[in-house]
Amino acid sequence: MSKPKLYLFAIGGTGSRVLTSLTMLLATGIKVNAEKIIPMIIDTDIHNGDVEKCRNTIKSYNVIQQAVYGSGVEMGEDQGQFFRTEIQPPKELNISGTDYGTLKEMVSYDTLNANGFSKTKGLFDLFYSEQNKNMQLEKGFLGNPNVGSVVLKNVIESRQFKEFTQDFGQDDRIFIISSIFGGTGAAGFPLLMNVFRDETTTINNGNYINNAIIGGVSVLPYFQVDVEKFNSNESAINSSTFITKTKAALSYYDRNLKKLVNALYFVGDTSQSNYDNFDGGFDQKNPSNFIELVAASSVIDFLDYEPYVSKKNELSDEQSYFEFGLKQNSGTVTLNQLKTDDLKKKLLKFHYFNVYVSNYMDNALKDDKLAWRNELGLSSSYHNEHFAKHLKTFSTMYYYRWLFENSLDKHNRKFTPFDLSIIINSEDLIKDPHGKVPVKISVSEEKLFTLVNGIPAKNNSGIFKKDRIKFDEEFTRLAKEVVDLQYNNKERATLSLLYRGMEKIINDRFQF
């Protein structure tokens, strides 16, 4: 059986942020049981900062992935290497709210004043407050799933949704990422599930979609926003209602969704982060959060869920539920608290790779005597070429920033696997939530041994000998091995060499 494609629906701001974290996980080379991942972003707020960040991160990932594995690389080759999994550029199923104005305008509320519609109007008034009815839809549903459930129905009429149904194959899977406590996600998840499982559907490949294995992650409340802004009418988002909304939504899921979803993951955190209160738009750029990484890991777990089965009725259990737990409850999560050694190693390798790319690679590539560079046949200007620049961009614009955001003080539970004192422009990053400033790092030879919080690297220094982590030496040792593989693709050879070198260094220096 060929590997399935995964259609990954990321709904709302949380959906986009989880997708960003998933991109980081996949960049580490974590193996997934999918031919490729096709993200489908659903957000009425097209200018949302989180969506923008997600879009840019995937774009940068995609450029690297395509340069390395874009042509002539078989599915089984290079498994586990950095950027190995293909993530297609996200399809954005946005039904821009600006097309509708307010909910009132969208449903042509005024026409309900005509004779014979008084009961309909009454019912509508029962479900929607004056504030709901007059809400501008351009910034999402601002925590009102009752509004979202009406507007989002238009998603299935979008061109991108039709393309998805046309391309859907019989082995493909669907996964939906949404938050349960907001507006867009809470409304979008049930809506999509009902569309996918509608046996009378007339959409393309409806039979395949009906029988597909569908999973979802529902993110329970994990942050709160400044309630003062809600009280003073500066924002329409009120985080004090998150729990109530969650309870109501869970109750709805229990009654209506549990038979539709094959694998449902619940993640959340009682130790919540504190965010600024913005009504969507460009300013809504919430920092990455550990919970989003956990939610992203559920996507990978889902792809391994009964991997040899392609239809829902072939599953041993058609409904499964999953939760995530940490080894210990702590305000600071390090690699020691993660259970999976494979994930730890992947994160470690990728971090050292990024340290090399951002701090050492430029000088190495400029050195025309450096053996590994010459063995691979890289030109003296390779550091200025497209691929090398994109590696550096991914590292300095997205990877470190993602790590940095995960470790911010506004999180009551920080994810700090690595020592981020190597970032020398932290102040600038805090002042730049839009992510325009590249992260600058400075790493000393000694620091290379203590980059991982709580897990020092093996240091063989003695009285007469100073141990060093020698990246270029390792790469040079392995260069011939890579050259012998005859990739005929310099980017692939370069990334493969860096991966192998990092693997050797991590295996030599760390023990799990």
Next chain:
Amino acid sequence: MEFFYFLFEDLNHWDIWDQKGYSTGLIILFATTILVTVFYYLLLGRKTMRFSTLGGWFVFGLSNFLLVFIITLFAQGFGVFELAFGDFFYEIWIFSLLNAIYGFVLYIFASLFFKRFSIFSKFIPVKF
């Protein structure tokens, strides 16, 4: 042999130079230079990247120059001409210096041959 050392002429001791002096110098020149080059490319050049720079290579060339000079000086002085310690024989110093210069030139050519056997210094002193 004298053709190789055509820049050097000592007519007063021509027979000694012709019988032993030139051949001893040539053996020292080749043996020392090959040893230094092998040490640089096959031992160090496969073990560590520390000396795999143009500067490192030059330092080893300079070391070879000094080694050839000193060994030639001692071998000619004590072995060939059997001088006592403290005696000064001007021609031996000139010959040793010339041999050392030849040593550096030979080091360059030997490097071009041996660099292919190295891992880290494969592209030193020149990339081809």
